[in-house]
Amino acid sequence: MNDVLVTTLLIVALFALLGSSVWIGLTLAGVAWIGMELFSSRPAGDAMAVTVWGSASSWTLTALPLFIWMGEILFRTKLSESMFRGLAPWVSRLPGRLLHTNVIGCTIFAAVSGSSAATCATIGKMSLPELGRRGYPEEITIGSLAGAGTLGLLIPPSIIMIVYGVTADVSIAKLFVAGILPGMLLAALFSGYIAAWALLNPQKIPVPDRVMRFGEKLRESRHLIPVVLLIAGVLGSIYTGVATATEAAAVGVVGSFILSAVQGSLNWATFRDSLMGATRLYCMIALILAGAAFLTLSMGYIGLPRNLAEYVRGLGLSPFMLMVALALFYILLGCFLDGISMVVLTMGVILPTVQAAGFDLVWFGIFIVVVVEMAQITPPVGFNLFVLQGMTGKEITWIARVTMPFFFLMCGMVLLLWFVPQIATWLPSKM
Template sequence: MDAVIALTLIVLLFAVLGSGLWIGLSLLGVALVGMELFTQRPVGDSMALTVWGSTSSWTLTALPLFLWMGEILFRSKLSNDMFKGLAPWLNWLPGRLLHTNVVGCAIFAAISGSSAATCATIGKITLPELKKRGYPDAQAIGTLAGAGTLGLLIPPSIIMIVYGVAANVSIAKLFLAGVVPGVMLAVLFSGYIVVWSLLNRERLPGKEPATSLRHKLHASRHLIPVVTLIALVLGGIYSGIATATEAAALGVAGSLVLSRLEGSLNWGSFREGLVAACRTYCMIGLILAGAAFLTLAMGFIGLPRQVAEFIGGLQLSPFALMLLLVLFFIVLGCFLDGISMVVLTIAVLLPTVQAAGFDLIWFGIFIVLVVEMAQITPPVGFNLFVLQGLTQREVTWIARTALPLFTLMMAAVLLTYAVPELALWLPSRMQG
């Protein structure tokens, strides 16, 4: 009987989500129905306590601050300066300026925390420049679609904060765990560009004039503000001087100062950035509140226990369980955004994951990698929507150009499973 009730609620949830109702309200509505019809618990008190508890965490305060920092930088000239600083150093590589997509996204990811913001910001800079220089659209857009997902993996990461709160693990350790896999994934993306360019030399524009070391060093001055901000935020966390929330506040202050110094900060841009960050956080907060209440309702009904018993009854090896979860999240990613995927599933999956012997820090990185894959999976791939807005191309065409990068992400998942130390070595060096 419990299984029938749980299945009914799941079907109802997807029906409501498919209707176009806001995700947070959909989750709250389904949880309300489940609590009212299938449990004896007081619905009003349960909802009030759960919604308040899910959105009043001090750790979660880092989320709107990192969002605001990204919005400030999105409206500044720092990202344009970053391209000027990178381009002279990348001309010697096979694939030349296509690498600006990967390196630019990796750097911006370290001060943004959002995949969509990283993809949009770097895309506005690199795509017109690459088109003007004659680089093929498919490669420029496809590599950007994949590299934009680094915004989720390279710390600070919005989705890591959400996972850390949901799974009750250290956000600072999660940030550390994302460093090596993030660099590894960036190297894989650049390696793909190198191989593709060696096999398709005729499709690349002619070489640009060589530049002297002096010119490269002079151009590198444009990278100083960005590198300084990264050092301020991540250095504060990893040194133990600041918590993730305090480092986020330092990042906001630093981005405001830098934007003011380079002349892009005025009352209009300040207000727009603050409003955009508030709007995004309210959307995320509503999803978190709805998911927390739905998790509570499902717990009373017994769904987590049934899912754990079902998966346990399959007698899967850890590797088979990992592959099953990859498939599950890729399918789920066709319908939900990354944050919704995490908050909807973590409470249900954690008992099974822990029983299988997976480290929760490692599992957080695994989740982020798989959610990254969902960012370029139609029909609900956020990076695909961002690039559609920038290029006016079909979502399916963009998804095809990003398919090689999707394959590399799958390889990164397998590598991280085979060598867990890729994610766990740095956190293991952290005290506390």
């Protein structure tokens, strides 16, 4: 049967199931079963059992629930309050003043969370009441938080990087290292925009309560020590080669429990809620990964990835135009699916194409993460928009509008990655 017709039928089946409110993981497995039963000679039943078991029993994937659990534990500690107290004195002289706590706070928390939604929610609970009480405008406060919250996907450890590394068979440690410079650069772009906005709108920035002396700033900085130690423990164990990504995730869980105990927030309720929250989230992700693994196998038997790669090559697109086409494709897909679903749903088809184009898979992983970050703040299924809507009660369209400048900064980051690929590849090449 014609490849276009097969693809069309599978896409129709995919969106019909999604539109029927079937879970994404089950939808992927269902479409895979339909494709294998109708368009290949391979029996679907045993193939599905073997593939689902293989995807669920991956040792590399063990890092994922551990990092999620670490983020859940920290979400329930006094970490956010301590971070604000430690950061606020150092940004009082910058244009935009305390608005920079959104970006810096998200950057720091991203290094111990790995989740965009958790980063946005945790820092938002800290900064939104404080900035609102001090008179900072809502549009720049909420917009900068939505944009900076996406750093949870780029700055390691990152859940999306783990998922990409597993599906694309790329070293997760190298992906983590590759995300450092792009993450810091994107954070700098966000802070630069805030500073420029503040210089253009000086009347909207409230004056500081008082200017602290250097000694007072140092004393307040002691509140940053716990989170800095946790970051050093998690990332240092990976970069020094002492631990794999999975073992470092276990270090992070133990460290977060120690932090929680020291701060007095470790009790049975905290332990139970964090464990159940991490279990629910991981079970959802694991089901999506299992369904996507089976879908990848099914498409392999049908021959769609190979044929699509040959079709794209036949179009004669330059590597740059292919990158632009993929960015637009993922941004469009992000209007309907969450980031993890986007990655696992498309990798089976996209990877042969990008390999044929000569893209470095570590670089491509960072490219995918940045584009998925953009999808976190595009309606109607922008996860960060949902998080902020729940926290602020604002209309999701209003939140999306005030977040658009940060969306365009991410577009600029994609172009930077293309023209200066060493931003993502230099550090991994030193490993």
